[in-house]
Amino acid sequence: MDIIGEILEVDGMKKRIGGVLWNEAEIRARVKELAQEIANDYRPLLEQYPDKNLVLVGILNGVVPFLADLLKELSKHLPVDRLRYDTLAISSYGRGTSPTELRVEKDLKNPIEDFDVLVVEDIIDTGYTYSYLNQLCEYKGAKSRRGATLINKGARRKYDVVNLSFVGFEIKEDDFVIGWGLDADEQGRQLPFIAVIEDV
Numbered sequence: 001m002d003i004i005g006e007i008l009e010v011d012g013m014k015k016r017i018g019g020v021l022w023n024e025a026e027i028r029a030r031v032k033e034l035a036q037e038i039a040n041d042y043r044p045l046l047e048q049y050p051d052k053n054l055v056l057v058g059i060l061n062g063v064v065p066f067l068a069d070l071l072k073e074l075s076k077h078l079p080v081d082r083l084r085y086d087t088l089a090i091s092s093y094g095r096g097t098s099p100t101e102l103r104v105e106k107d108l109k110n111p112i113e114d115f116d117v118l119v120v121e122d123i124i125d126t127g128y129t130y131s132y133l134n135q136l137c138e139y140k141g142a143k144s145r146r147g148a149t150l151i152n153k154g155a156r157r158k159y160d161v162v163n164l165s166f167v168g169f170e171i172k173e174d175d176f177v178i179g180w181g182l183d184a185d186e187q188g189r190q191l192p193f194i195a196v197i198e199d200v
C-alpha cells in the first residue's frame with residue numbers, strides 16, 4: 001500500500017502525506033544513540049547514590065512508540081530496580097491569542113517525589129507544554145528534572161525549555177510531521193516513519 005501521497009483531511013483542509021524525513025531504521029538507530037547518551041549521564045549518579053532512581057514521564061498519546069523503544073534500549077544499560085516509567089495526559093482548552101491553557105487529564109499513577117525525572121515528549125514546538133510539565137514535576141517534588149524529545153522544532157521556541165538535554169531530530173519551523181506517534185488531527189500516529197504533510 002502506498003502511504004506516501006495519501007490525502008488526509010486535517011481540520012477541514014486537505015493535506016497530502018509528503019516525503020519521509022526519517023525511516024524506521026533511522027529512527028531506531030537514533031533512539032539507540034539517545035538511550036546510550038541518557039544512560040551515560042544517569043549511570044554514574046545511580047551508581048554513586050543508592051537512593052537515586054530514574055523515572056521516565058511520558059506524555060500521552062504521542063510519546064507511546066518513542067517511549068517504548070527508549071525504555072527497551074535503556075534497559076540494556078541501567079539496573080532493573082532503578083528505572084521506571086509513568087505516563088500522564090494533558091489536554092488544552094481555550095483558543096485565541098493567549099496561550100492555550102493546559103490541564104492534567106490523566107495524572108501519573110505513582111508519586112515522583114524524590115525521583116530523578118526525565119520528561120519524554122514526541123515533539124517540542126513552542127515549548128509551552130514542556131515548560132508546564134517541568135513545573136508540574138517540580139511541584140510534585142522531583143529531585144531533578146530533565147527532558148528528552150524525539151523531534152525538536154527549535155526555531156519556533158517561545159517558552160524556556162529548561163534542561164532539554166536529549167533531542168532525537170531537529171526539524172524546520174514550517175514542517176508539520178506525522179508518524180511514530182505524531183498526529184495530524186489524530187491521524188498518522190501508527191506510521192513506522194516520520195513524514196511531512198503538505199498542502200494539496
Ligand code: IMP
Nearest residue numbers: 124125126127128129175176177182183
Ligand atoms: P508546544 O507548542 O511545544 O507546547 O507543542 C504542542 C503540541 O503541538 C505538541 O505536543 C504536538 O502535539 C503538537 N505539534 C507541534 N508540531 C507538530 C508537528 O509537526 N506534528 C504533530 N504535532 C505537532
Ligand code: MG
Nearest residue numbers: 062183184185
Ligand atoms: Mg497532537
